[in-house]
Amino acid sequence: MTDFELTIKNVRPVFDAFGFNAVEIHKNVIRLESSKVTVTIAYDEREKSNLFFVGHINSISHLLNSKNLKEVFNYDRSARNFADFLLDFLNNEGKGILKDDLDKLNELDAFEERQAKIYTNNLLTEQEVSAADNAWANRDYLTFVNVIERIDLAQLPGSYKLKYKMACDRIR
Numbered sequence: 826m827t828d829f830e831l832t833i834k835n836v837r838p839v840f841d842a843f844g845f846n847a848v849e850i851h852k853n854v855i856r857l858e859s860s861k862v863t864v865t866i867a868y869d870e871r872e873k874s875n876l877f878f879v880g881h882i883n884s885i886s887h888l889l890n891s892k893n894l895k896e897v898f899n900y901d902r903s904a905r906n907f908a909d910f911l912l913d914f915l916n917n918e919g920k921g922i923l924k925d926d927l928d929k930l931n932e933l934d935a936f937e938e939r940q941a942k943i944y945t946n947n948l949l950t951e952q953e954v955s956a957a958d959n960a961w962a963n964r965d966y967l968t969f970v971n972v973i974e975r976i977d978l979a980q981l982p983g984s985y986k987l988k989y990k991m992a993c994d995r996i997r
Contacts, residue, residue: 829853829868832875832908836866839915843923858882861925866911875907879922881930887937894918897933950976957985966992 826834833855837847840857845864849856853868863886865878880886887893894900900918904910915922921929953976960968969992978986 827868828907829875832868832906832911833866835908836911836915839912839923840864845923859923859925861927862922862930864922877911879930879933881927881934885934887933892940893933893936897929897936950980954981954985961988961992966995970996 837855843859845857845859845862847855848858848863849865853870854865855867856863856865858864859882861882863878863880863882863884865876865886867876867878868874869876877889878886879889891901894914898914898918900914902913904913919929953972957969957972957976960966960972970989973981973985973989973992978989
């Protein structure tokens with residue numbers, strides 16, 4: 826029996842007790858659903874990692890990780906193995922998932938949306954900084970100033986503030 830199969834054997838009774846049904850079973854994936862909640866437990870052979878997704882039925886599921894476990898569920902404990910983690914989480918901070926309590930799932934949705942916005946904003950800022958660096962290297966001070974003005978200067982190192990001042994002086 827593989828570790829994944831052993832994990833499922835240990836945690837499946839918890840889901841069964843709360844009315845979850847297996848709706849999809851593959852070699853390293855099992856998806857269980859209740860009337861309102863879907864959970865997926867998986868093992869990624871390439872990454873050699875265990876995965877646990879939760880979400881609303883017929884909606885996007887979110888991978889639980891140390892960040893959202895801590896921020897949303899206030900769960901910050903370690904376990905010997907994946908099965909122990911699942912059992913500990915589901916019997917404590919994650920019990921609402923088993924009881925179809927959608928408050929935590931809604932909170933998780935909102936948290937993941939905020940994280941996505943932060944990620945996107947960071948990417949956009951990196952692109953703008955790259956464009957500013959390129960303009961500076963090409964001595965295109967007007968473009969440099971225009972790009973820097975689209976970025977919150979407080980986010981940038983002091984060297985950009987100095988370059989910004991120098992570029993402003995040169996285009997006047």
